[in-house]
Amino acid sequence: MKKLVLALVLAIMLIAVPAELFAVFSGDPVQQFPKPFLLTSGGQGAGSKSLRMLVQLTKKFTQDPTTGDYWLEDETPERYAYIDSGYFKTLVIVISVTEKGLGASGITIEDEIGFLKVVLQKAKAQGMKIIAISMEADARAPKIPTNGNERIIDLVCPQADYLISIKANNTDDRFTKISQQYGIPLTIVDSANVDMRAIVQEIFK
Secondary structure (H helix, E strand, C coil): CHHHHHHHHHHHHHHHCCHHHHCCEEECCCCCCCCCEEEEEECECCHHHHHHHHHHHHCCCCECCCCCCEEECCCCCHHHHHHHCCCCCEEEEEECECHHHHHHHCCCHHHHHHHHHHHHHHHHHCCCEEEEEECCCCCCCCCCCCCHHHHHHHHHHHHCCEEEEEHHHHCCCHHHHHHHHHCCCEEEECCHHHHHHHHHHHHCC
16 A cells, blocks of 8 residues: 555656656757747758747747747748848757648748758848757658758758757767767757757757
8 A cells, every 4th residue: 555655656746847857968068049039940841840839838938929939930931031020039940851841831842942041041141040950750861862851951950050959860970970060069869859848948048
């Protein structure tokens, strides 16, 4: 009976403890960047929307395009306008290419790469900091050089101020090599669902 009670108490404690306490980071320490931040997709996949959901779960940030802590905008030309507004201080690009997402947006990977080049140029012109994130375990196909995710990595990551990747996407040291070559801080996280919630709160303290 005592063992059962103890087990129940431990279970309740685990439920009550914030998930962020179980977050596991490696590589460079978590960097800090200014709010408000603009979330966008690098490839029209679901990654940026998944990160928005995790941001919402923290209950630490307000979402509004003109007065909030952050906003999500994947589509062009709308994201151009949000960057040009000068309101946002940091651009978070979630590398996430899917044919379904591109098709739904009515564009090709070539179109998206062209759009992202302008996004990066505009962000830099506004003095925005750039964070590149790879958080989907299936968003890498390193044996296929023409894979869309690899092409977005080549475009975005060398121009970023900070790199974040889940461990599963860096088994070939893809992001480590970019980090070392360009002198960009890189933080590796174990679990997207737990660690991304924690890391966003730390980044935008």
